[in-house]
Amino acid sequence: MQITGKTKIAGLFGWPVEHTLSPYMQNAAFLHCDLDYCYVPFPVSPGRLENAIEAIRSLNLCGVNLTIPHKEASLPFLDVADEEALAIGAVNTITNTDDILTGHNTDGRGFAAALQEQGIIVEGCRVLIIGAGGASRAIGYYLSRTAKSLHIYNRTHEKAVALASFLSRISGNTDIVQDLSSLSEYDIIINATSLGMKEDDPLPLDVNLLRPFQTVCDLIYRKTPLLRKVEQKGCRTIDGLGMLLWQGAYAFELWTGMHPPIEVMRTALLSIVK
Ligand code: ATR
Numbered sequence: 001m002q003i004t005g006k007t008k009i010a011g012l013f014g015w016p017v018e019h020t021l022s023p024y025m026q027n028a029a030f031l032h033c034d035l036d037y038c039y040v041p042f043p044v045s046p047g048r049l050e051n052a053i054e055a056i057r058s059l060n061l062c063g064v065n066l067t068i069p070h071k072e073a074s075l076p077f078l079d080v081a082d083e084e085a086l087a088i089g090a091v092n093t094i095t096n097t098d099d100i101l102t103g104h105n106t107d108g109r110g111f112a113a114a115l116q117e118q119g120i121i122v123e124g125c126r127v128l129i130i131g132a133g134g135a136s137r138a139i140g141y142y143l144s145r146t147a148k149s150l151h152i153y154n155r156t157h158e159k160a161v162a163l164a165s166f167l168s169r170i171s172g173n174t175d176i177v178q179d180l181s182s183l184s185e186y187d188i189i190i191n192a193t194s195l196g197m198k199e200d201d202p203l204p205l206d207v208n209l210l211r212p213f214q215t216v217c218d219l220i221y222r223k224t225p226l227l228r229k230v231e232q233k234g235c236r237t238i239d240g241l242g243m244l245l246w247q248g249a250y251a252f253e254l255w256t257g258m259h260p261p262i263e264v265m266r267t268a269l270l271s272i273v274k
Helices: 022-032 046-058 083-088 107-117 134-143 157-168 225-232 241-256 262-273
Strands: 008-014 037-043 063-066 093-097 100-104 126-130 149-153 174-176 188-191 215-218 236-238
Touching (some): 022 037, 083 100, 083 107, 107 241, 134 157, 149 157, 215 225
Parallel strands (some): 008 037, 149 174, 215 236
Antiparallel strands (some): 093 100
8 A cells, every 4th residue: 555645544533443443444445446545543532522523624534434432422523414323313434525524324234234244134023132322223223114123121221211212213113121031032132232342241141041043143343252152052143243344334435435345345354353
């Protein structure tokens, strides 16, 4: 990759950004498509987000991704946000078009694409999301429109109630569950909590309540202890790498207007993770 005076810079704002995998897939995609673009992570502390967003204009970046803790906080500093980002209340991709900064959210779409490429059809399925944070909101927004039913469970009950009431305004098929005793009733179960980030975390659900052929997804990139255990039960498993890939692919498309080279991006990610 040759950086020149014409190179367009895309970036990532997060705090911290040391462990991000996005540069591998984005730079591989730029190189593969012969695009004079470069993707650079920037550690932006929470108090500096507004300045950093203004710098997208000052430095003429073509756009950025946003990650923890900036997805929700960025909205007031943008010129426009698309319908999805506004509804979810969070932005994971900013585009800079002639100094107009637009917020997008490709997380939900990315998750739906990751399921689809594994042949999992959400239509007609009963879906359970465990967790009620930002990630749950993004994927719930997408799934509530296609699933037969969508249930939310969260450790902090009030947050589950708030998310379910937001989602039921989009589609009437959403509700909360009080506990996780009825796991066997779902076709697709999604762990959207941070449980599993550390190897010694407790499991987010009781694996003994699952039955074979259910699909269990974890938004964490690695094969978590949860996924390893449910695989032994005969369940289908989906880790978070597909969502990472597809949300990044949609961001690539927004910045370059080009069709993302999915397999190149996937290979770049797998070479780092496996
Ligand atoms: P993200 O943007 O990744 O969704 P988040 O908004 O911080 O991150 O949400 C984290 C989710 O993980 C929340 O649903 C949180 O539950 P609470 O609302 O009760 O905090 C859940 N979570 C985090 N640690 C947990 C734990 N030890 N047990 C159960 N749920 C946990």
